[in-house]
Amino acid sequence: MMIILLIVQFSSALASGSSANERVIQTPQNLHSQPREEAKIYCSHKIDDYNTILWYRQSDRGLQLLGYVYLKDGYPEAGLDGVKMKGNAEKNQNCTLTVEKANSSAVYFCAASYHSCDSGREAYFGTGTKLTVLEPNRTAIPPTVRVLKPSPNEGGQTRTLVCVATDFYPDHVSVSWTVNGNKRLSGVATDAAATRLDDFYRITSRLTVYVKEWQNRGKDFACVVDFFNGTETVNRIDSIRGVKGRLLFERKYLRIAQNAKLAYCAFIVKSCVYGAFVVFLLWKLQKSRKTEK
Template structure:
């Protein structure tokens, strides 16, 4: 029997923590792959495996087992390529999903393991999923090129938006994060939900919004970090940009200079007035002295 479970059922529970590994898999066509699942709730002995294709938001049941897996554990439509195994009678039930002779179009997907009690109406608890890419013919993993763009000069208001663009990578096993002066920044970050494919490669963007005061500071270093899984290890590609000399700082400096100039001018005027009064006094004194001599 084949049925669908909607993606919003996926979640994590304080009662049953389902551990699934690995989180990412990349393989060549025809090379078998295996993913594992386990948890510590002995009364949750029903283990289910689902698949979500890139073009779907729903999960498709691949198979399940209760207490043990057997030849009928996999749904009939998937028995050619999928095999389930494991020990569900243990205090810590565990299982595995093996995909035999995988194909790029058919088996590139995200796979989820779930556990529940034998009662059908009980909630199922899901693992984090395993993202699998079966490489297309004659292709290898290529890491992204990363570039951080300055905020638009037309952007107004009290904030500025930096844009990170990661391009020309394959496959799409990436995650994006931001740091400011080496410290990870979570607030103000908005990243595309998924990478977009353009021809033979992928592209993903992320945005970091900061306050004007922070951007207009040359002491700030804004870095975009893109982690890329190449099938063997996770490598990162980084690009960064420094804050700029702010107009506000320039205006403050200009106002300070102007204020000092104004004070100096006022002092000059006062001194000139005093000097002028002194000259007038001397002239008056001289004139009075001449009258007395006559």
């Protein structure tokens, strides 16, 4: 009965999307494994009274509860082979999930909870560990990164720079942008996941900036791609500088020309009105003289 209540509580907490990353510490964030090789994931928490760590595996087939550690005892799900859970689930202690013979890639999550029949407390989840089981005879290859200029046909008040990262394996990457060395968050749109093409992966990201910012040679726009190579996270960077503001100059020139054109038209209209008025006066004068005779 207690196990059923625990699973219901865990499922409810997961559905609520509860998260307190600063209170639940899960490491590593990325992990490579050779086929049938052992992989270990670690989890701890900083929550008073919480005494349970549960483990989940998320794959193409959905989210699966692997089991949990209550105090110092591990309880894998019935009929589940190939994983071990041990450690201490209390505050500031450590729990370990061991995948004994990894055979498929997945994302693993731990969560801290309070094990009690009448507990209504929610679970707090870690950030997840992405485990990739490498294909036979393959090693990690970092990406090639290139930043593309905005399209010359792009109109409006903004310009879009495109970052393309290609030819990497596996897909442990994250993409960010900097402008003059400062991280840029606004105007950034990155693919939700890398796309596989043949034996390698590809991912794109876009940075949208205002024309005024792009047309400034003092601006340096850099795309930073972080890649986990199995041992450490390395980065690959490409950058591009802003261009001379010819378009702004042209627009300013066009505005001046347009204003001059309007002024000239106004001058012509005024001249026509003045000419008509002079003709009218001459006609009146001539008519007046005829009347006198």
